[in-house]
Amino acid sequence: MSNIVILRLGHRPERDARVTTHVGLTARALGGSGMLLTADDRSVAESIDRVARAWGGDFWVREGVSYRSEIRQWKASGGVVVHLTMYGINLPDCIDKIRSEFRAHGIMTIIGAEKVPGDIYGLADYNVAVGNQPHSEIAALALFLDRLQDGKSLTHEFKGGELEIIPEEHGKSVVRKG
Amino acid sequence: MSNIVILRLGHRPERDARVTTHVGLTARALGGSGMLLTADDRSVAESIDRVARAWGGDFWVREGVSYRSEIRQWKASGGVVVHLTMYGINLPDCIDKIRSEFRAHGIMTIIGAEKVPGDIYGLADYNVAVGNQPHSEIAALALFLDRLQDGKSLTHEFKGGELEIIPEEHGKSVVRKG
Numbered sequence: 438m439s440n441i442v443i444l445r446l447g448h449r450p451e452r453d454a455r456v457t458t459h460v461g462l463t464a465r466a467l468g469g470s471g472m473l474l475t476a477d478d479r480s481v482a483e484s485i486d487r488v489a490r491a492w493g494g495d496f497w498v499r500e501g502v503s504y505r506s507e508i509r510q511w512k513a514s515g516g517v518v519v520h521l522t523m524y525g526i527n528l529p530d531c532i533d534k535i536r537s538e539f540r541a542h543g544i545m546t547i548i549g550a551e552k553v554p555g556d557i558y559g560l561a562d563y564n565v566a567v568g569n570q571p572h573s574e575i576a577a578l579a580l581f582l583d584r585l586q587d588g589k590s591l592t593h594e595f596k597g598g599e600l601e602i603i604p605e606e607h608g609k610s611v612v613r614k615g
Numbered sequence: 616m617s618n619i620v621i622l623r624l625g626h627r628p629e630r631d632a633r634v635t636t637h638v639g640l641t642a643r644a645l646g647g648s649g650m651l652l653t654a655d656d657r658s659v660a661e662s663i664d665r666v667a668r669a670w671g672g673d674f675w676v677r678e679g680v681s682y683r684s685e686i687r688q689w690k691a692s693g694g695v696v697v698h699l700t701m702y703g704i705n706l707p708d709c710i711d712k713i714r715s716e717f718r719a720h721g722i723m724t725i726i727g728a729e730k731v732p733g734d735i736y737g738l739a740d741y742n743v744a745v746g747n748q749p750h751s752e753i754a755a756l757a758l759f760l761d762r763l764q765d766g767k768s769l770t771h772e773f774k775g776g777e778l779e780i781i782p783e784e785h786g787k788s789v790v791r792k793g
Contacts, residue, residue: 456633459751466750483645502621524780524787526718529769558785567782568769571666572644573637576757580769591707591746591758603700607736609702 440516440543441469441582446504446557447550448476459575460548461485465496467582467590473507474500493598493614504547508560511545518562520547521577525564533586535563539585546581548574618694618721619647621758624682624735625728626654637753638726640670643674645760645768655679669774671792682725686738689723696740698725699755701741708763713741717763722758726752 443464448457456539458481461472474481482498489496508518517538535544558564567577583590603610606613624637636659639650643663652659660676667674686696695716710740713722725739736742743757761768781788 451670456637462750462755466746466748466754492748501726522787524783524789526782526784527769529766530782558787561785564783564785566780566782568644568771569782570644570670570773572640573753573757574639575637575751575753579751579754579757580761584766588707588762591705593746595748596728602744604704604708604744604747605702605742606704607739607742609700609736611682611702 441585442511442543443469443472443578444504444507444545444547445472445474446554447552448474448478448481449550450476450478450480453550454478454481456550456575457469458484460578461498461561462488463575463579464582465494467491467579467594468586469496469582471497471499473502474498475502475504477501477510491598491600495597505560508545510572515526515542516545517542518545518547518560519581520549520557520563520564521567521574521581522549522553522558522564523566523571525566527566527569528581528584531563531565535565536585536587544585546578548578550574619720619763620689620721620723621650621652622648622682622723622725623652624708624725624732625730626652626656626659627728628654628656628658631640631728632656632659634728635659636662637677638756640666641753641757642760643667643672645757646764647674647760649675649677651680651685652676652678653680653682660750662678669776669778671773676700676748686723693720694723695720696725696738697751697759698735698739698742699745699759700727700736700742701744701747701749703744705744705747706759706762709741709743713743714763714765722763724756726756728752
């Protein structure tokens, strides 16, 4: 599978802790490789690491990064940069093109919080709206990753970890692996 | 279009305000009709109403409902009840069946917060996992609504309202309607 990295901008510790944790867990569950956080919030990274240890896979989080240098490096290595924003081109109108580039080089997906630095719109190869309506960066990321992987985002395998769910029609069943 | 109603359970005012607002805005943006809140949190309803007034459509929020009586009424009128939970049957394995029932009768989608009352698993017609991994109820709702509507969740029209986005490749453009 190609490399999918999330770059989370503008995270404010305290206020955004839960939303950024949801962003990271969604990225992991839907096949992302890791998340870069421009803020320096160890607590978010720890929450996500805890889930990853328990449920498997090798999703990583790195905090305190510079977004300009991360984007520059990503582009230099041939990767595509997509910024999710309600002002961009609607996903159904651009996903086929992005999917073909992603397969070749991997993708960095930028997810802003309330305010996004103005230069992001120019630095991104694509500014993509997941519907041109205000809603949620978590929902936007989920739909983007799903369409990017052609609907295969829900069937990834997570190797290792301690816990596994046995799907149930009307109950809960969690087993300890190994 | 058939009727899609969200039932949000276990919302704790303060702690869950942002996540529940994201749930409501996601439901609206992806073609939901309205959201029922078991909690009595007028501030969440007001945030969502404000977005709906500005951006159009007729999404509604009703707070302080009893989940048992809402589910009972929904089922009595022939509607399907789906509970999104990581313990359920994975979405790709059940969506075709749910989609055909939804078209006939409309759907109530139950979204829990941290803890869900045990009787929900029995009251729901379907307990559906959006991937059997822990992530986010907002991401789960987005993917569920998208697959339910066969990928057409991002092209709904929102009549009325004051604002509209003109999609841009590298910028922001919002126009005032009318």
